[in-house]
Amino acid sequence: MIEILWHGRGGQGAFTASRLLGAAYALAENRYALAFPSFGPERRGAPIRAFTKLDDRPIGNRSEVKRADFSIFLDDTLFSKAAYAELKPDGKILLNTKKRYDDRRVVTVDGDGIAAEILKLPITNTIMLGALAGVFDKVSVAHIEEAIRQNMSEKLHGKNIAAVHAAVEAVRKGSVG
Amino acid sequence: MAKKFLSGNEAFAEGIRLARPQVISAYPITPQTIVVERLSEMVEDGSLKAEFIHVESEHSALSCAMGASAVGARAFTATSSQGLLYMVECLVYASGGRFPIVMMNANRSTALPWNIYGDQRDSIALLDSGWIQSYAENAQEALDLALMSYYIAEHKNVSTPYMANLDGFVLTHTYEVVDVPTQEQADAFLPRFETENKLDFAHPRNLGFSAGPDHNTQFKYKEHLGLLRVREIVNEAEARFAEIFGRRYTGLTENYRTKDADFILVTLGSISGLVREVVDGLREKNIKAGLLRLRYLRPFPDEEIVRALSGAKAAAVLEKDISFGGDGTVYTNVTAALQKAGVRLPVSDYIVGLGGRNISAEEIEQIFEELKRGAVKTVFLGIGGEDA
Numbered sequence: 001m002i003e004i005l006w007h008g009r010g011g012q013g014a015f016t017a018s019r020l021l022g023a024a025y026a027l028a029e030n031r032y033a034l035a036f037p038s039f040g041p042e043r044r045g046a047p048i049r050a051f052t053k054l055d056d057r058p059i060g061n062r063s064e065v066k067r068a069d070f071s072i073f074l075d076d077t078l079f080s081k082a083a084y085a086e087l088k089p090d091g092k093i094l095l096n097t098k099k100r101y102d103d104r105r106v107v108t109v110d111g112d113g114i115a116a117e118i119l120k121l122p123i124t125n126t127i128m129l130g131a132l133a134g135v136f137d138k139v140s141v142a143h144i145e146e147a148i149r150q151n152m153s154e155k156l157h158g159k160n161i162a163a164v165h166a167a168v169e170a171v172r173k174g175s176v177g
Numbered sequence: 178m179a180k181k182f183l184s185g186n187e188a189f190a191e192g193i194r195l196a197r198p199q200v201i202s203a204y205p206i207t208p209q210t211i212v213v214e215r216l217s218e219m220v221e222d223g224s225l226k227a228e229f230i231h232v233e234s235e236h237s238a239l240s241c242a243m244g245a246s247a248v249g250a251r252a253f254t255a256t257s258s259q260g261l262l263y264m265v266e267c268l269v270y271a272s273g274g275r276f277p278i279v280m281m282n283a284n285r286s287t288a289l290p291w292n293i294y295g296d297q298r299d300s301i302a303l304l305d306s307g308w309i310q311s312y313a314e315n316a317q318e319a320l321d322l323a324l325m326s327y328y329i330a331e332h333k334n335v336s337t338p339y340m341a342n343l344d345g346f347v348l349t350h351t352y353e354v355v356d357v358p359t360q361e362q363a364d365a366f367l368p369r370f371e372t373e374n375k376l377d378f379a380h381p382r383n384l385g386f387s388a389g390p391d392h393n394t395q396f397k398y399k400e401h402l403g404l405l406r407v408r409e410i411v412n413e414a415e416a417r418f419a420e421i422f423g424r425r426y427t428g429l430t431e432n433y434r435t436k437d438a439d440f441i442l443v444t445l446g447s448i449s450g451l452v453r454e455v456v457d458g459l460r461e462k463n464i465k466a467g468l469l470r471l472r473y474l475r476p477f478p479d480e481e482i483v484r485a486l487s488g489a490k491a492a493a494v495l496e497k498d499i500s501f502g503g504d505g506t507v508y509t510n511v512t513a514a515l516q517k518a519g520v521r522l523p524v525s526d527y528i529v530g531l532g533g534r535n536i537s538a539e540e541i542e543q544i545f546e547e548l549k550r551g552a553v554k555t556v557f558l559g560i561g562g563e564d565a
Contacts, residue, residue, distance in 0.1 A: 019352050023182035026354045033182070035350040039208075039294065039533070058315075060450025062347050063535055151182065 006050040008074035013125030020052035024147035128168030185348040188316035190215035192323025195363035198253040202230040208345040209257040209283040227356035235260040239267035246276035249375035258285035272307025277330035285345040293343035294533020296497035344447040429478035438467025444495040479514035497530040
């Protein structure tokens with residue numbers, strides 16, 4: 001099972017990203033996914049987590065992800081050394097930041113930069129989803145596009161799909177830490 | 178059918194839309210809110226032709242659904258926890274009046290301490306209210322039960338209200354892949370609601386009457402028989418469902434690797450998925466573990482439990498419920514069924530997940546480990562307990 005841990009602040013769309021990833025992955029045959037937020041009252045700006053679990057058979061364990069294959073930060077103010085303790089041995093951290101990290105486990109992307117240019121809004125959830133597609137080959141960009149079309153309102157489709165492509169390209173070009 | 182990525186609440190709302198209720202009355206409460214929000218959106222955009230009635234409380238929500246049912250309309254409501262407790266007075270009116278209303282309950286802890294997370298004390302405390310009670314494991318089953326609930330509740334041999342339980346958050350708020358049937362399929366499955374138990378100027382009759390000591394027991398006995406007949410109608414509904422939708426369910430319970438099992442965990446709801454994974458893991462280590470999932474608590478699947486457990490060396494009940502000063506209520510019911518059938522084996526009771534407390538695979542493995550020792554005890558998992 002592939003497990004993804006999303007970190008964001010209330011209002012940044014981490015849960016939406018977790019859901020889009022699950023929906024995209026499950027578009028292929030015999031693929032299963034669970035997506036859920038850390039449950040409880042919601043507050044704008046407060047740290048939240050969301051979880052996506054991906055597998056090729058039905059997933060019975062609905063507990064929160066303890067150790068992730070990918071730990072994704074929409075906001076680098078939430079990132080600290082504690083993040084490493086929640087990674088599987090070959091796990092990777094995807095970080096929206098302008099900083100550089102000399103660590104092969106950390107993949108960085110200037111999500112805020114892409115957001116300012118394409119979305120004209122400081123929202124990086126679909127951008128970090130694109131960044132994941134850039135380093136994780138079990139979910140295709142085409143399926144992410146389809147998940148956006150099926151699960152987001154129509155006026156958001158064009159810009160978010162463009163933002164996903166920009167993030168994929170940025171990560172693959174090697175704005176990698 | 179269309180494959181969608183939905184939460185338990187959303188899947189249940191899709192099932193209700195396909196069942197074409199004529200009246201929906203509800204009051205919002207976490208974690209039920211989304212199901213009625215989605216239904217109100219469907220009424221607003223015209224994809225569901227129903228009267229959506231906003232009420233000021235849960236007591237009125239169920240009263241309203243009862244009024245609708247009493248003129249022969251298909252009615253729906255939904256609630257959770259304190260909301261369910263607030264409508265208790267109306268629960269027995271609906272069951273005693275034989276109004277086949279369907280209600281979704283998002284299982285949530287009850288106060289105090291105040292807590293919005295999932296456990297099953299709310300609905301289990303109301304097993305005696307005369308309602309059918311089902312417990313879904315995942316979002317697909319939730320949608321399918323939404324459709325089947327009306328078939329079962331409205332069947333002329335049953336005519337009993339139906340409470341469909343979904344674990345709060347863990348099921349209501351978790352997104353997963355769900356096949357959503359077409360309206361044509363749903364219409365082929367579910368007949369129109371026909372009843373004689375309604376206010377009808379052409380055939381006047383008395384509803385909601387009183388019955389003194391001479392006749393009261395007869396009414397209560399008939400109510401009891403109505404619930405007992407659910408077993409047969411569940412089988413009928415599931416056979417018909419499998420023919421149209423291609424998904425087959427297994428009656429009041431589901432057996433998973435119980436046939437040759439030495440050690441069986443009995444549980445209900447969304448935790449069953451994790452137990453199934455643990456059972457698979459133990460089987461690989463040649464430990465004969467099994468899972469008995471109770472899909473319904475009313476009517477109580479006593480025959481199925483006796484059949485599944487009679488060959489086992491030991492069993493345990495895993496439940497998100499405690500009857501303070503007694504045991505977990507599921508445990509009391511399970512052991513009574515075994516006792517009645519003369520089946521003797523050690524059965525322990527594990528109280529888990531109260532107020533949304535996480536249950537890990539390791540903890541479930543540990544329970545199987547303890548079963549091997551054949552002890553009989555009631556344990557608050559992770560806290561403690563006493564040997565019997």
